[in-house]
Amino acid sequence: MKQFGIALLVIVISAMGARAQDFKMPVNLDRLAAKASETTEVTLNGRMLKLAQKFMNDEDDAEARELIKNLKGIYVRSFQFDSVGAYSDADLEAVRSQLKSPAWEKVVNVRSKTDGQNAEIYFKGDNPDRIDGLVIIAADPRELTVVHIDGPLDPSNIEKLGGQFGVPRVEAHPKSKPAKAGAQ
Amino acid sequence: MVFSIALRFVRDRSVAEELAQDVFLKLYRELPRLESPEHVKFWLRRVTSHRALDYIRGAHRRAELALDDVPEPTVAGKHNDPLMERSLRKLVSSLPDQARAVIVLRYQEDMEPQEIAEVLGIPAATVKSRLRRSLALLRGKVQRLVGEPIR
Amino acid sequence: MKPNEIDEQLKRALRRCEPPEGFADRVLARVEREASRTTSRSVWTVWRWPFLRWAPIAALIVIAVTGISYQVHERQQEAEARAAKQQVMLALRITGSKLRVAKQKVKSVEAGKVENKL
Numbered sequence: 001m002k003q004f005g006i007a008l009l010v011i012v013i014s015a016m017g018a019r020a021q022d023f024k025m026p027v028n029l030d031r032l033a034a035k036a037s038e039t040t041e042v043t044l045n046g047r048m049l050k051l052a053q054k055f056m057n058d059e060d061d062a063e064a065r066e067l068i069k070n071l072k073g074i075y076v077r078s079f080q081f082d083s084v085g086a087y088s089d090a091d092l093e094a095v096r097s098q099l100k101s102p103a104w105e106k107v108v109n110v111r112s113k114t115d116g117q118n119a120e121i122y123f124k125g126d127n128p129d130r131i132d133g134l135v136i137i138a139a140d141p142r143e144l145t146v147v148h149i150d151g152p153l154d155p156s157n158i159e160k161l162g163g164q165f166g167v168p169r170v171e172a173h174p175k176s177k178p179a180k181a182g183a184q
Numbered sequence: 185m186v187f188s189i190a191l192r193f194v195r196d197r198s199v200a201e202e203l204a205q206d207v208f209l210k211l212y213r214e215l216p217r218l219e220s221p222e223h224v225k226f227w228l229r230r231v232t233s234h235r236a237l238d239y240i241r242g243a244h245r246r247a248e249l250a251l252d253d254v255p256e257p258t259v260a261g262k263h264n265d266p267l268m269e270r271s272l273r274k275l276v277s278s279l280p281d282q283a284r285a286v287i288v289l290r291y292q293e294d295m296e297p298q299e300i301a302e303v304l305g306i307p308a309a310t311v312k313s314r315l316r317r318s319l320a321l322l323r324g325k326v327q328r329l330v331g332e333p334i335r
Numbered sequence: 336m337k338p339n340e341i342d343e344q345l346k347r348a349l350r351r352c353e354p355p356e357g358f359a360d361r362v363l364a365r366v367e368r369e370a371s372r373t374t375s376r377s378v379w380t381v382w383r384w385p386f387l388r389w390a391p392i393a394a395l396i397v398i399a400v401t402g403i404s405y406q407v408h409e410r411q412q413e414a415e416a417r418a419a420k421q422q423v424m425l426a427l428r429i430t431g432s433k434l435r436v437a438k439q440k441v442k443s444v445e446a447g448k449v450e451n452k453l
Contacts, residue, residue, distance in 0.1 A: 045226075051419045094342065136433045147426070147433060188351040276349065287349075292351060
């Protein structure tokens, strides 16, 4: 038993050297809370997700539990503003700059000049059977939402995300080209 | 990770090594109770931070640092400005202990404010305000160094 | 200077420092010394300390106290788990709604392209 403990310790010591190039919610986004009429913040690391699963034993929770079972984190920052122009592209630069690395692929990029609703979706990883991370930037004139799901996610679960909790299902195309919209 | 956190907090290599050894010794005793690799990582960060902060409080270390005393990373980064990085490291080392702890956990360990709050056992709002104030302080000092505004 | 450059500079400046050479060996040496000391002490203790006759009562007290602490801890964990679950459901709802909006937008774009071609 002691030998096992020592061996485990060796693994831990060597593993602690590595530093992952992970996406992190930039601190500057929190400054927008001061300007927002409504703010929603969710920060759930792996430990909190495991804790949540202990309380998700009902049949209604089964899909959600399945979805989150291997996740390392879920992070949401959502701000609603009373007026247009409360945030700028520069505020989102700290988010987008992290997603320019080769590990991330932009799979959806929709920009609408008519209603000003813009959406970007990024997937992490190059395994077609698995998504290692998901970032959504939903930028509307009076609302900004950034979602980060730290994977792994089964691509078929992306559909369930859209279909669960009272909203219609969404198809998953992890390797599709970005869809761009000009003026509509 | 453990050694690096300890070093940035206590700013003394031999003390940092001793602290890091103590932490791993404690980990050896606690391992059966830890549930997952993430739990181990969280535990290591928390225990290292607390031990380092306890050491600093006990030692009342407020001495001015020579540039040579500031911990240097082992591997050079890409696109780096070595002089700016050294200056920044010295500025971070000169921050008050609690503020330095928050900055190190945020930028060395890439931790979210909520995670930092859990590790240090303080409210997330306190973490965020310390981050904001420390960044403003660092920005101002760097600006005076280079003579142009930094955002 | 670009926005948030201080963030990038701090990340670069505060990259991790590696421990000195031989650090892992020194840690393991300490752990092995501790491991062998613990084994010999446990054998020695049983025969050496007379107050151990009070051990069963002390053990009962420890168990009672630990049991109470454990219940408090359990209740706290339960509250934390309940709150975490609510947060999970909220996050999934928000994510789902944003994915749906993106999907609708993509569909409109594709429908527009088809219309233009016709």
